[in-house]
Amino acid sequence: MSRQVTVAVNGKSVSVPAGSTAAVAVAAVGLSQFRTSVDGEPRGPLCGMGICFECRVTINGRAHRRSCQTVCTAGMEICTDGP
Amino acid sequence: MSTKAADVVVIGAGIVGAACAWEFAREGMSVTLIDSGAPGGGATAAGMGHVAVMDDSEPQFALTRYSQQLWREIVDELPDDCEYETCGTLWIAADDEELAEVRRKQQAYTRRGIDAEVLDAAALARAEPNLRSGLAGALRVPGDLVVFPPCVARWLIAGATECGAQVRLGTAAVEISDRGVRLADDSLLPAGAIINATGHGAERLTPGLSLQPRKGHLAITDRYPGFIHHELIELGYLKSAAAVGTDSAAMNVQPRITGQMLIGSSRQTGQESTDVDMAILGRMLRRAMEYLPALARVSTIRTWTGFRAATADKLPLIGRCSSGQRSSQGRLYLATGHEGLGITMAPGTARLLVDAVMGRESAIPPEPYLPARLEKGDSA
Ligand SMILES: Cc1cc2nc3c(=O)[nH]c(=O)nc-3n(C[C@H](O)[C@H](O)[C@H](O)COP(=O)(O)OP(=O)(O)OC[C@H]3O[C@@H](n4cnc5c(N)ncnc54)[C@H](O)[C@@H]3O)c2cc1C
Ligand code: FES
Numbered sequence: 001m002s003r004q005v006t007v008a009v010n011g012k013s014v015s016v017p018a019g020s021t022a023a024v025a026v027a028a029v030g031l032s033q034f035r036t037s038v039d040g041e042p043r044g045p046l047c048g049m050g051i052c053f054e055c056r057v058t059i060n061g062r063a064h065r066r067s068c069q070t071v072c073t074a075g076m077e078i079c080t081d082g083p
Numbered sequence: 084m085s086t087k088a089a090d091v092v093v094i095g096a097g098i099v100g101a102a103c104a105w106e107f108a109r110e111g112m113s114v115t116l117i118d119s120g121a122p123g124g125g126a127t128a129a130g131m132g133h134v135a136v137m138d139d140s141e142p143q144f145a146l147t148r149y150s151q152q153l154w155r156e157i158v159d160e161l162p163d164d165c166e167y168e169t170c171g172t173l174w175i176a177a178d179d180e181e182l183a184e185v186r187r188k189q190q191a192y193t194r195r196g197i198d199a200e201v202l203d204a205a206a207l208a209r210a211e212p213n214l215r216s217g218l219a220g221a222l223r224v225p226g227d228l229v230v231f232p233p234c235v236a237r238w239l240i241a242g243a244t245e246c247g248a249q250v251r252l253g254t255a256a257v258e259i260s261d262r263g264v265r266l267a268d269d270s271l272l273p274a275g276a277i278i279n280a281t282g283h284g285a286e287r288l289t290p291g292l293s294l295q296p297r298k299g300h301l302a303i304t305d306r307y308p309g310f311i312h313h314e315l316i317e318l319g320y321l322k323s324a325a326a327v328g329t330d331s332a333a334m335n336v337q338p339r340i341t342g343q344m345l346i347g348s349s350r351q352t353g354q355e356s357t358d359v360d361m362a363i364l365g366r367m368l369r370r371a372m373e374y375l376p377a378l379a380r381v382s383t384i385r386t387w388t389g390f391r392a393a394t395a396d397k398l399p400l401i402g403r404c405s406s407g408q409r410s411s412q413g414r415l416y417l418a419t420g421h422e423g424l425g426i427t428m429a430p431g432t433a434r435l436l437v438d439a440v441m442g443r444e445s446a447i448p449p450e451p452y453l454p455a456r457l458e459k460g461d462s463a
Pocket of ligand 2: 044045046047048049050051052053054055056066067068069
């Protein structure tokens, strides 16, 4: 059994295996829209390797963090309401 | 070769040439606008698009105020891509000495009918919570506005075209002579009046103008809506902009309607390369972070450079060019030398030129901007 880490996505608690990225946590609560584009369209992970910047979310109050490159830590707050 | 003479040939489709083409065409004159590249692709695409009233000198004040009034007449018609917003300016005073200067400026602005108020330290902190604490105050000029210059240039050109102007892109002008404007493809455009609006490169067509290119760096961030609310400029920017011959970087951060921020700005002379210079870029960004520490947590998505065309007395060259007189029979007019204020001053520049060509009186005295003031005794 792998160790679990608990984070909050849009205020909702979710546990993911230790070492998971924030993108995993967002997906784990059932969301596919990670942010909203300039033209109001939904956006989510595309490359999964830090290149495309499509997966940006707000992490602990800091906007435009790449969720596919940020490993979850206990108590991390992730928000998908960002631009 | 047998082209019919246009009333006016405007060379250069930056914001200045575009504004000229539009004003001349609206007067019913036949206009040909030429540019070697894309419209608005020169300094106009590099600038910040801050339309500000500035009081370094009486003529600078007169032309920036007049131009800002003209901007107000068009902003409501601008399409969304021109990103127009009246965000106002905060001139930030770091200490009491600068605050004394803020008070002096406030009086100078209000005396001439421009709204301006002094914010004390507490009011400044309330207005812009992301500024560091310990600042002395600021001058708030609420009427200053922001646009996205290349799209405005495109809009002005479309307006000129609707009034019958011809636009020729992709071919450089190589010579201005008594027969007209000769292009790189060897065609000749005969003209009643010729406007050299080619920005910092104007001397290539009209030698002897003593324009000094001053390189500037800018950075743009990702979208952080509400991070700042006004264009924030350190009062020391004025010293930095006025100092000739030394490299400088001053805090000038602008909120865009998209939630992005434009971070400026630097000034360097003696530079020819358009490359980003990491040393001065770093200095500029550190300066901005001294005022806005939270910028350290913001992502920048692009950096670039541009050149301002500086004159010896910090005023633009607008009006008939007498040094080129013999070869162009007095038909050559200049519209360049705006340094860091060409976006602001474009509409006023165009009106002054229309008045000069049509022999009309102008709304403000044109003499301080006439090229003759800086011309060397001997004309070409
Ligand atoms: C970093 C920076 C920040 C700035 N911020 C501001 C600001 O906030 N507010 C403000 O008011 N101003 C600002 N400015 C200044 C402003 O950008 C310029 O003053 C203004 O864009 C000048 O416009 P222009 O039309 O004269 O020149 P340009 O935009 O350079 O246009 C000249 C045009 O002429 C064309 N051309 C050149 N040679 C030829 C030729 N031989 N034949 C045909 N075409 C030719 C070029 O292709 C170009 O399109 C800033 C400038 C810089 C560099
Ligand atoms: S998915 Fe491409 S950067 Fe994260």
